Amino acid sequence: MIAFILNNKTIKTSEHSGMTLLDFVRYQQRLTGTKIGCREGDCGACTLLVGTLKGDTIEYQSITSCISPLGNAHGKHIVTVEGTNLKDKLTTVQVAMKANYATQCGFCTPGFVVALTGFALSNSDKNYSNAIDAISGNICRCTGYKAIEKAAHQVVEKLENKTETTFDWLIENQFIPEYFKSIPQRLKDIEAKDLNQPKGKYVSGGTDLYVQQADHLADNDVHLIAEKDYLKGVSIENRVCTIGTNATVSDLWNHTELNSILPNLRKHLKLVSSEQIRNMASLGGNLANASPIGDMTIFFLAFNSNITILNSEEKERTVALKNFYQGYKTYDLNDGELLKAISFNLPTEHSFFNFEKVCKRTHLDIASVNSAIHISVENETISKAHVSIGGVAAIPKYLHKTSAFLIGKPLTSETIIEANEMLQKEISPISDVRGTTDYKRLLGRQLFFAHFTTLFPKQFTLNDFVQHA
Ligand SMILES: Cc1cc2nc3c(=O)[nH]c(=O)nc-3n(C[C@H](O)[C@H](O)[C@H](O)COP(=O)(O)OP(=O)(O)OC[C@H]3O[C@@H](n4cnc5c(N)ncnc54)[C@H](O)[C@@H]3O)c2cc1C
Numbered sequence: 106m107i108a109f110i111l112n113n114k115t116i117k118t119s120e121h122s123g124m125t126l127l128d129f130v131r132y133q134q135r136l137t138g139t140k141i142g143c144r145e146g147d148c149g150a151c152t153l154l155v156g157t158l159k160g161d162t163i164e165y166q167s168i169t170s171c172i173s174p175l176g177n178a179h180g181k182h183i184v185t186v187e188g189t190n191l192k193d194k195l196t197t198v199q200v201a202m203k204a205n206y207a208t209q210c211g212f213c214t215p216g217f218v219v220a221l222t223g224f225a226l227s228n229s230d231k232n233y234s235n236a237i238d239a240i241s242g243n244i245c246r247c248t249g250y251k252a253i254e255k256a257a258h259q260v261v262e263k264l265e266n267k268t269e270t271t272f273d274w275l276i277e278n279q280f281i282p283e284y285f286k287s288i289p290q291r292l293k294d295i296e297a298k299d300l301n302q303p304k305g306k307y308v309s310g311g312t313d314l315y316v317q318q319a320d321h322l323a324d325n326d327v328h329l330i331a332e333k334d335y336l337k338g339v340s341i342e343n344r345v346c347t348i349g350t351n352a353t354v355s356d357l358w359n360h361t362e363l364n365s366i367l368p369n370l371r372k373h374l375k376l377v378s379s380e381q382i383r384n385m386a387s388l389g390g391n392l393a394n395a396s397p398i399g400d401m402t403i404f405f406l407a408f409n410s411n412i413t414i415l416n417s418e419e420k421e422r423t424v425a426l427k428n429f430y431q432g433y434k435t436y437d438l439n440d441g442e443l444l445k446a447i448s449f450n451l452p453t454e455h456s457f458f459n460f461e462k463v464c465k466r467t468h469l470d471i472a473s474v475n476s477a478i479h480i481s482v483e484n485e486t487i488s489k490a491h492v493s494i495g496g497v498a499a500i501p502k503y504l505h506k507t508s509a510f511l512i513g514k515p516l517t518s519e520t521i522i523e524a525n526e527m528l529q530k531e532i533s534p535i536s537d538v539r540g541t542t543d544y545k546r547l548l549g550r551q552l553f554f555a556h557f558t559t560l561f562p563k564q565f566t567l568n569d570f571v572q573h574a
């Protein structure tokens with residue numbers, strides 16, 4: 106039995122846990138404010154909030170319900186646009202949308218209202234940039250966005266740069282209805298037990314699987330793993346970071362210590378999908394999806410990470426991520442095995458990390474080519490190097506030869522130009538919708554050079570490389 110609170114109503118349902126939350130909300134509960142646009146996580150029309158109990162409080166995150174399994178709602182507070190409504194007046198977010206003419210046909214509007222309400226409820230700093238991030242997964246076909254941006258601005262002004270917004274403050278200031286205050290206790294009372302459905306396809310966030318297989322998953326067994334505690338958590342000990350594969354991209358975004366060690370982490374993660382998707386997208390899903398352009402896979406390849414794999418008898422084995430992928434979408438994972446954790450050495454004072462990605466548009470797009478590097482430099486000599494690149498081979502590629510070539514060489518433009526020649530021999534891009542072979546080779550080169558101009562800006566400019574390459 107799946108149990109959760111939908112707006113102000115407790116739900117106990119024996120519906121199939123693999124059906125989408127969107128279909129449950131619209132067709133079982135007749136809450137039709139949540140719209141269906143793309144059914145691929147791309148437009149945000151189906152945005153809902155998911156509240157997770159953390160001690161005595163609740164953390165709310167926005168998600169796209171079209172690619173989220175109903176079973177992942179178990180034990181949570183799910184909020185649709187109807188659940189944000191006040192009794193006989195508009196909410197502060199709705200007022201802002203109306204006052205700025207931010208709605209025309211109105212199809213996208215519930216998604217924007219829910220996402221901006223989620224922003225008000227979140228712990229993120231209440232500035233304009235974060236408000237725009239919160240609606241990065243919402244598409245509008247009518248307004249041209251300026252009016253929506255103005256509405257977001259009005260919401261931010263109302264939030265007065267608050268870092269933490271209490272339910273009391275939000276209720277008083279008409280962001281959310283009164284009943285939100287009762288939710289933490291009511292969620293505790295539900296005592297959601299493990300759904301215990303250990304059969305079928307592993308599903309974590311569902312953001313890869315549901316784009317392709319939503320109908321199939323709605324009719325077949327699904328093994329939901331997003332809430333498994335043994336796959337959760339981020340720990341840092343002696344500069345070794347271990348991350349449970351259920352950690353989402355947002356979990357990394359929100360991790361204070363990791364962000365202090367990797368100061369550009371948020372800049373890099375901002376290039377990964379949209380806030381709604383980052384809230385669901387797990388690292389395990391990214392690794393096991395084995396897409397040649399998986400951003401997190403490219404990221405962790407350059408950290409020369411190890412992955413811990415767990416079998417059905419709870420035995421563990423460890424594999425270097427760079428040896429995990431064998432061919433297009435094939436890898437070293439047996440039936441019933443689960444990716445448990447990923448671990449890697451964090452940068453030291455002599456080592457530097459960078460991630461680059463080029464897509465057709467900056468946000469909410471998959472890469473044409475992406476690349477990462479973790480390089481150690483001591484006495485102007487490269488002592489360690491790990492370079493990865495995506496979109497130029499059948500697998501997310503660790504550049505074994507290029508990485509080995511760099512080690513022991515002086516950090517000069519000549520070394521980098523020569524290393525690019527090695528890189529070009531290691532990659533084998535094909536022409537497809539993301540670009541031609543030549544274009545991807547050019548991107549591979551430019552991103553490789555960009556690592557060095559970004560990490561060592563005083564030493565290199567792009568001209569140092571391009572004129573001679
Ligand atoms: C709109 C949209 C935008 C996106 N943008 C990006 C982007 O910019 N960059 C990017 O890299 N990706 C992007 N993605 C893809 C996707 O979000 C990521 O790959 C995500 O990390 C997948 O995680 P998940 O938890 O949703 O995976 P799921 O869909 O739950 O699972 C994916 C696969 O992994 C398997 N799996 C999951 N967890 C484990 C585990 N622990 N052990 C073994 N197998 C497991 C599942 O069985 C399945 O085969 C996007 C997707 C959408 C819908």
Ligand code: FES
Pocket residue numbers: 140141142143144145146147148149150151152169170171172
């Ligand atoms: S319907 Fe478009 S994101 Fe869900």
Ligand code: FES
Pocket residue numbers: 207208209210211212213214244245246247248
């Ligand atoms: S108002 Fe029409 S899609 Fe946004």
